[in-house]
Amino acid sequence: MGRYSGQKCAVCSERFRDDEDVVVCPVCGTPHHRQCWIDYGGCRNANLHGTDFQWKPTATASDRPDFDEKKDLGEICPVCGRNNPPNTLFCPGCGTPLGKGQTQRGQAGRQPFAPFGMPFSVQFDDQQTIRGVPVREVAAIVKVNTVPYIHKFLKMERKKFPVSFNWAAFLFAPFWFIYRRMYAAGTILIALFLAFGIAMAPAVNAAYDELNSFYTAQANASVEQMESGAVQLLKSANIQALLIAQAVNFAAMVAMGFAANPLYRRCAVRRAKKARAVEEPLAREKFMRHWSGINIWAAIVVYLLYRLIGMAVSYLLF
Numbered sequence: 001m002g003r004y005s006g007q008k009c010a011v012c013s014e015r016f017r018d019d020e021d022v023v024v025c026p027v028c029g030t031p032h033h034r035q036c037w038i039d040y041g042g043c044r045n046a047n048l049h050g051t052d053f054q055w056k057p058t059a060t061a062s063d064r065p066d067f068d069e070k071k072d073l074g075e076i077c078p079v080c081g082r083n084n085p086p087n088t089l090f091c092p093g094c095g096t097p098l099g100k101g102q103t104q105r106g107q108a109g110r111q112p113f114a115p116f117g118m119p120f121s122v123q124f125d126d127q128q129t130i131r132g133v134p135v136r137e138v139a140a141i142v143k144v145n146t147v148p149y150i151h152k153f154l155k156m157e158r159k160k161f162p163v164s165f166n167w168a169a170f171l172f173a174p175f176w177f178i179y180r181r182m183y184a185a186g187t188i189l190i191a192l193f194l195a196f197g198i199a200m201a202p203a204v205n206a207a208y209d210e211l212n213s214f215y216t217a218q219a220n221a222s223v224e225q226m227e228s229g230a231v232q233l234l235k236s237a238n239i240q241a242l243l244i245a246q247a248v249n250f251a252a253m254v255a256m257g258f259a260a261n262p263l264y265r266r267c268a269v270r271r272a273k274k275a276r277a278v279e280e281p282l283a284r285e286k287f288m289r290h291w292s293g294i295n296i297w298a299a300i301v302v303y304l305l306y307r308l309i310g311m312a313v314s315y316l317l318f
Contacts, residue, residue, distance in 0.1 A: 004031045007057055010044035011036035030055040083285050130157060130269055137272040143293035153265045162262050170257030172299075175306075177260070179299035181291060182267050189256070190306060196248065198313055203241035205314070210236055 004016045010030045021034040025043040128135045130153045139146045156162035169176040174189030271291050278284040
């Protein structure tokens, strides 16, 4: 088992230890934990059987003690941005073919690209592009939930008018834009929401006071009095302002749901082009860390600040 010590199981990605039972695929030589082989139902790389693919051990830190990923130039993964030792065939972080590993797969023809090495997911061709940028490079920017977003982007490529709806952006707008590192768009939208909320606050608060008074008065009112009161309530300028505010907020959420995917596609493509222009590997890796994937903490902090500002404005004005 010593030859697999330090390598990763193709299913669970945990490194093998010397005392572990390993099952090796007789077709491609990929090692698995015995239980992982049983749970998965066979070889994790079965989708590559029939090609020239053969598993090769990945260089690890213990194999290359002279390699410092923060200083030395290695194989940069185009999907997760990891800096691996030179001649690494497959990225230990996400399983993406690197260097000679890409050539090895390319010899068998146009092999499908499954982000993060998932053969059971929707697969994409290595030669597909999104607005002229290879799928692999755009996927490296998206990084989280790559499969659904790349699938949407590719569908949008085939449409003259790229209409697509994003439920996350609809439900969590405008904080979804911060979450996806589109800070400028998120900041502008939050500022607009705050400005609209502050402008409508006097009428909205007055409307809620009127609603509270109306429901309190219904305890001892007759049916005729309730109907008359409801009619008068609907004629109130404050109630109408409340309804307008709610309608505008809902319309803005729907608009952001439709705008999110086209904006995100444009942003991801632009950042992929910028990443390609960074020639120094460590600078490119730093760029990928800052501008790819998600930033959930920024979204949470901005949401809390948004709520605090809203409460502070309500306290100071009323």
